[in-house]
Amino acid sequence: MDVINEVEMSDEEEMEDDEERGSKESETDDRKANRGTVDIQGFKPLQLEVLDHIRINVIPETPVSTIKSIFQQNYLSFSKNELRKVEEQMRQAFSEFYQKLRLLKSYCFLNQLAFSKIMKKYDKVCSRNASKVYLNMVDNSYLGSTDEVTRLVERVEATFIKHFANGNRRKGMKTLRPKARREKHRSTYFLGLLSGGSIALVVAIIVLMHARNILESDGRVLYMENIFPLYSLFGFVVLHLIMFSANIFFWRRYRVNYPFIFGFKQGSEIGYRQLFLLSSGIAILALAGVVSTLDMELDPRTKSFVALKELVPLGLVVVLLLIIFCPFNVIYRSSRYFLLLCLSHCLLAPLYKVTLPDFFLADQLTSQVQAFRSLEFYVCYYGWGDFKKRSHNCLDSHVFKSFYFVVAIIPYWIRSLQCVRRLIEEKDGMQGLNALKYFSTIVAVAMRTSYDLKAGMTSKILAIVSSVVATAVGTYWDIVIDWGLLQRNSKNPWLRDKLLVSNQSVYFVAMVLNVVLRLAWMQSVLGIRGVPFVHRTALTAIVACLEIIRRGIWNFFRLENEHLNNVGKYRAFKSVPLPFNYERDYTRSS
Numbered sequence: 001m002d003v004i005n006e007v008e009m010s011d012e013e014e015m016e017d018d019e020e021r022g023s024k025e026s027e028t029d030d031r032k033a034n035r036g037t038v039d040i041q042g043f044k045p046l047q048l049e050v051l052d053h054i055r056i057n058v059i060p061e062t063p064v065s066t067i068k069s070i071f072q073q074n075y076l077s078f079s080k081n082e083l084r085k086v087e088e089q090m091r092q093a094f095s096e097f098y099q100k101l102r103l104l105k106s107y108c109f110l111n112q113l114a115f116s117k118i119m120k121k122y123d124k125v126c127s128r129n130a131s132k133v134y135l136n137m138v139d140n141s142y143l144g145s146t147d148e149v150t151r152l153v154e155r156v157e158a159t160f161i162k163h164f165a166n167g168n169r170r171k172g173m174k175t176l177r178p179k180a181r182r183e184k185h186r187s188t189y190f191l192g193l194l195s196g197g198s199i200a201l202v203v204a205i206i207v208l209m210h211a212r213n214i215l216e217s218d219g220r221v222l223y224m225e226n227i228f229p230l231y232s233l234f235g236f237v238v239l240h241l242i243m244f245s246a247n248i249f250f251w252r253r254y255r256v257n258y259p260f261i262f263g264f265k266q267g268s269e270i271g272y273r274q275l276f277l278l279s280s281g282i283a284i285l286a287l288a289g290v291v292s293t294l295d296m297e298l299d300p301r302t303k304s305f306v307a308l309k310e311l312v313p314l315g316l317v318v319v320l321l322l323i324i325f326c327p328f329n330v331i332y333r334s335s336r337y338f339l340l341l342c343l344s345h346c347l348l349a350p351l352y353k354v355t356l357p358d359f360f361l362a363d364q365l366t367s368q369v370q371a372f373r374s375l376e377f378y379v380c381y382y383g384w385g386d387f388k389k390r391s392h393n394c395l396d397s398h399v400f401k402s403f404y405f406v407v408a409i410i411p412y413w414i415r416s417l418q419c420v421r422r423l424i425e426e427k428d429g430m431q432g433l434n435a436l437k438y439f440s441t442i443v444a445v446a447m448r449t450s451y452d453l454k455a456g457m458t459s460k461i462l463a464i465v466s467s468v469v470a471t472a473v474g475t476y477w478d479i480v481i482d483w484g485l486l487q488r489n490s491k492n493p494w495l496r497d498k499l500l501v502s503n504q505s506v507y508f509v510a511m512v513l514n515v516v517l518r519l520a521w522m523q524s525v526l527g528i529r530g531v532p533f534v535h536r537t538a539l540t541a542i543v544a545c546l547e548i549i550r551r552g553i554w555n556f557f558r559l560e561n562e563h564l565n566n567v568g569k570y571r572a573f574k575s576v577p578l579p580f581n582y583e584r585d586y587t588r589s590s
Contacts, residue, residue, distance in 0.1 A: 091164050091175075098156045098176050105149050112144055178266045187273050194280035201287035208294040224535040226381065226390040227293070230313035232541045233374035234286035237320075239545055240368065241279035243552025248272040250556055254500040256563045261570070262357050270335040278332070282320065289316050310387045317378060349414050350421035356562070356570040359418050360555075365411035367551035369445070370544035372407040376400070395453070405449050412442045426569070430481075437473050444470035467522050475518050479511050483557040484565060486511075498564040510553055517550035 115138055119131035138144050157176065165172030214220060249272040251258045259269040289312040323331055324340070342361045345352040352358065380400050385392030394400045419435035422428060444466040451463040479485050484496045485507060491497055495507050521543050534542075561567050 087164075091160075094156060094160050094164065095176060098153070098160070101149055101153050101156065105153065108143055108149065112138060187277055191273055191277045191280060194277065194284050198280055198283045198287055201284060201291055204291050205287065205294065208291065212294065214294075221535070222390050224537050226387075226392065227313070228535075228537050228541070229374055229377050230381070231286060231290055232537075232544075233313075233371055233378075234282060234316065234320075235541065236368060236371040236374070236544060236548060238279045238283045238286070239548050240364070240551075241275055241282070243548060244555065245272040245275035245279065247552060247555045247559075248275060251559060254560070256500065256559055258559060258563075261559060261562055262360070263355065264338070265334075268334045268338075270332055274332060285316055285319070289313060307388055310390070314378065314382055317375075346414050346418075349417040353425075354418045354422050356568055359415070359568075362411060362415045362418060363554075364551060366415065366441075367547050369408045369411065370540065370547075372410070373404060376403050376407050401453055404453065405446060408445050408449055409442050412438045412445065416442070428569075434477070434481075437477055440466070440473055441470045464522075471518050471522065475515055478514055478518075478554060482554070482561065482567075483507075483510075484561045484567060485557075496561075496565075500560050500564070507557070510557060513553060514550060517546050517553075520546045 116131075116135060119134055123129060123131050157172070160176060161167060161169050161172035165175065209215065214223065248258065248270075250256075252272070259266070262269070293309045293312055324336060326333070326336070338357070339361075342357045345355075345358045346362045346365065349358075349362075377394065380394040380397070381387055381392050384397070385394065416435045416438040419431045419438065423431040423435065444463070447459065447463040447466045451459040486494055487496050488494070492499060492504060495504060499507070501507065562570070
């Protein structure tokens with residue numbers, strides 16, 4: 001541990017020294033960069049004729065490149081966008097190579113230091129003076145005497161600063177050696193403030209409901225059918241954010257490298273405190289809206305502002321959308337941009353190459369079906385309903401019923417298209433089976449929705465059969481394929497060989513919860529359409545919350561399995577493919 005700490009301290013001091021001497025040595029380094037810092041024997045610059053034999057490795061990752069890869073086979077001509085992407089790939093390749101060189105340099109130093117400490121300990125215990133001989137052997141060995149790694153580090157720095165930072169050493173070193181983001185105390189302060197305020201507002205709502213006796217009033221049914229679905233949307237979003245912040249906390253605790261798996265840039269990933277802070281902010285806005293609505297109904301002076309109090313939920317949705325699409329550098333812009341980018345990839349599936357963040361987000365969307373239906377209800381309630389009188393005829397509209405089907409099917413359809421694209425590209429039969437799994441879920445959701453809108457014995461039987469099949473297939477896939485559990489020949493009985501959580505009972509509890517929570521959403525087709533003292537709309541919201549909780553549990557074990565075994569076959573190591581391919585006989589053959 002002392003050796004590791006000393007290595008970390010030396011790295012931090014080295015980074016600080018680079019920043020301090022950045023301005024002083026910028027001119028000197030620019031001259032070095034222009035004439036080449038390191039001279040390697042036998043190295044000759046390539047002539048410009050080599051460009052005639054260069055082709056760009058165009059990977060069909062976007063809709064345009066996917067279409068061009070089908071109809072166009074000439075790769076010698078390329079556009080400015082492709083060149084810009086090539087430059088970005090080269091920049092990333094230099095950065096990754098530089099990080100590996102630094103890691104190798106630290107590894108050499110760590111081994112020398114560890115050997116020195118071991119020999120000193122040996123001399124002390126055995127009362128001998130043998131360390132000098134062995135340390136001289138280590139110093140004279142290739143590990144202790146070579147400076148090849150140092151010269152490579154200097155050459156990479158000079159090349160990167162010259163070609164990718166316009167000779168600015170400070171800018172280039174900032175890219176090559178990004179700082180880890182430090183936690184700020186103000187995040188913790190505002191987290192406590194907003195979470196405490198949310199709890200206080202929940203208490204205020206309970207007091208107002210008791211004062212008005214809403215649970216026994218005549219307008220209870222009207223409120224549950226019109227206002228509750230509007231505010232339940234924020235509950236689904238807040239609960240999902242809380243579960244994901246808990247996922248990040250436990251991923252960090254058990255050292256799951258989630259920033260690398262998701263492909264975040266170093267220092268740009270959002271932490272669990274920031275995500276919990278964001279969920280607390282949304283919760284306090286939604287709860288304040290509920291309190292204001294109830295307060296307007298209680299106060300005779302504000303009871304006349306009917307339109308104002310009914311527009312509060314719509315105003316909150318508009319504020320939430322403005323925050324998500326805000327172009328300014330506020331409220332975690334990099335994370336919002338990453339989310340919107342992945343969302344666009346999901347909506348345009350299968351035109352985009354499937355990456356782990358894209359499929360992971362699509363899986364999250366499958367657990368937010370009720371939230372999408374709440375958004376549909378917003379459009380119907382404020383567009384065609386009489387929101388001033390809290391009345392609507394959405395369930396009598398054929399358009400509303402059609403979209404009630406569509407919004408529930410879209411997330412599963414996106415996942416099935418992603419699986420089809422991976423099946424075509426990777427020739428992996430498991431992706432075909434995964435697509436069939438999501439297709440069975442689409443059938444089950446369609447049958448359940450048909451039964452909800454128009455109850456009947458035939459639709460009930462179809463809904464039960466399809467739901468049982470989808471639940472069985474989904475549960476098996478979650479536990480065996482995604483989590484890698486229930487392996488007979490494992491050294492950990494019925495689990496897997498590699499585990500991060502030392503308490504094995506956690507995995508068995510998670511498997512049981514997954515089965516129970518998957519069965520919860522079958523309540524609508526098993527005859528449980530109402531529970532005493534619980535309105536049907538509230539029961540639907542509770543089931544939707546249970547599904548979000550199940551997804552949160554799935555997230556942790558899915559990424560743990562990916563971290564340990566790379567089951568998704570995405571990024572197994574930090575290797576950036578070079579964007580160019582040099583072929584001597586390419587022009588002749590073409």
